[in-house]
Amino acid sequence: MKAAAFSYARATSVVNALELLVAHGDKAKVLSGGQSLMPAMNLRLVSPELIVDVGQIAELRGIAVRDDIITIGALTRHVDLLRSPEIAAHAPLLTEAVAHIAHPAIRNRGTLGGSLAHADPASELPACMVALNATIVISGQAGERRIAAEDFFTGIYETALSAQELLISVELPVARKNAAHFFCEFARRHGDYAIAGLAAQAIVEKDVLADLRLVFFAVGDRPVLAKAAAKLVKTAITPAVLSDASTALGEELDPQDDQQASASMRRHLAKVLLARCTSALLGRSDLNAGGPV
Ligand SMILES: Cc1cc2nc3c(=O)[nH]c(=O)nc-3n(C[C@H](O)[C@H](O)[C@H](O)COP(=O)(O)OP(=O)(O)OC[C@H]3O[C@@H](n4cnc5c(N)ncnc54)[C@H](O)[C@@H]3O)c2cc1C
Numbered sequence: 051m052k053a054a055a056f057s058y059a060r061a062t063s064v065v066n067a068l069e070l071l072v073a074h075g076d077k078a079k080v081l082s083g084g085q086s087l088m089p090a091m092n093l094r095l096v097s098p099e100l101i102v103d104v105g106q107i108a109e110l111r112g113i114a115v116r117d118d119i120i121t122i123g124a125l126t127r128h129v130d131l132l133r134s135p136e137i138a139a140h141a142p143l144l145t146e147a148v149a150h151i152a153h154p155a156i157r158n159r160g161t162l163g164g165s166l167a168h169a170d171p172a173s174e175l176p177a178c179m180v181a182l183n184a185t186i187v188i189s190g191q192a193g194e195r196r197i198a199a200e201d202f203f204t205g206i207y208e209t210a211l212s213a214q215e216l217l218i219s220v221e222l223p224v225a226r227k228n229a230a231h232f233f234c235e236f237a238r239r240h241g242d243y244a245i246a247g248l249a250a251q252a253i254v255e256k257d258v259l260a261d262l263r264l265v266f267f268a269v270g271d272r273p274v275l276a277k278a279a280a281k282l283v284k285t286a287i288t289p290a291v292l293s294d295a296s297t298a299l300g301e302e303l304d305p306q307d308d309q310q311a312s313a314s315m316r317r318h319l320a321k322v323l324l325a326r327c328t329s330a331l332l333g334r335s336d337l338n339a340g341g342p343v
């Protein structure tokens with residue numbers, strides 16, 4: 051199938067893009083890398099009257115580190131994240147996670163801003179943003195607003211962005227010296243969307259988790275910042291403590307059935323990920339008795 055007819059405008063600046071979005075309201079759609087929007091248009095899941103192409107706006111590109119904050123422009127492509135020495139040094143969770151997004155052809159065009167605005171609950175980057183405590187920077191006619199990543203994702207393909215706003219950049223705190231991270235996903239084939247995944251960031255002090263952000267994806271309508279993490283923080287972790295956290299996680303998650311997996315399979319995989327993550331963060335293989343995948 052082909053997309054319905056549409057008009058096209060190449061925005062020359064953020065201000066120009068916002069003018070176009072305000073003038074056309076719900077009838078316009080922003081185009082970044084096109085790796086989600088174009089398939090959706092070809093399937094006629096969306097049929098915008100106007101495409102506002104922001105792909106040439108230089109001010110939306112780039113990675114900068116200043117005052118312990120990493121700022122990543124919305125147009126930064128997946129491949130740029132993957133190859134960035136700044137990201138590898140200061141947000142290594144992202145380097146690891148991006149390698150799981152699709153395939154090189156898609157990573158060469160797909161962008162961070164597009165992935166976050168698209169808000170697929172099985173996507174890697176939204177979960178990483180919540181795990182890394184990112185701030186999402188949004189621009190609209192009334193000016194700029196900043197929103198915590200955990201408040202940005204509001205449902206399946208839904209975010210706090212309005213149709214007249216542009217996602218500009220994200221800001222991440224530089225990883226602390228005693229920070230550790232974990233990323234793992236289960237997918238049918240490498241590059242497929244995850245059936246269940248976990249992005250986590252922790253502070254490890256003397257074999258104890260002083261802080262832990264566990265963010266599961268593909269097991270809910272948005273990235274899930276697990277409350278069960280609290281059971282693993284500031285305590286000596288025994289198999290019994292982990293088992294207690296695992297039970298709490300199972301009760302907290304509300305995954306859905308689809309063609310890929312049942313809800314109970316997803317819940318099971320999330321518990322396996324929890325055990326692997328705790329074991330890896332603390333370097334304790336005894337905690338990953340885990341059970342079969
Ligand atoms: C075969 C295939 C496999 C894929 N596998 C994966 C995968 O495993 N994991 C994964 O996470 N993704 C996957 N993707 C999606 C891919 O990562 C996309 O690149 C990404 O989701 C969207 O980025 P984009 O720049 O292409 O956005 P676009 O397609 O250009 O836009 C996506 C949506 O975001 C909006 N948007 C874009 N930029 C902005 C902005 N700056 N401000 C406001 N709104 C904006 C658009 O209007 C549109 O609604 C896959 C895609 C394909 C085709």
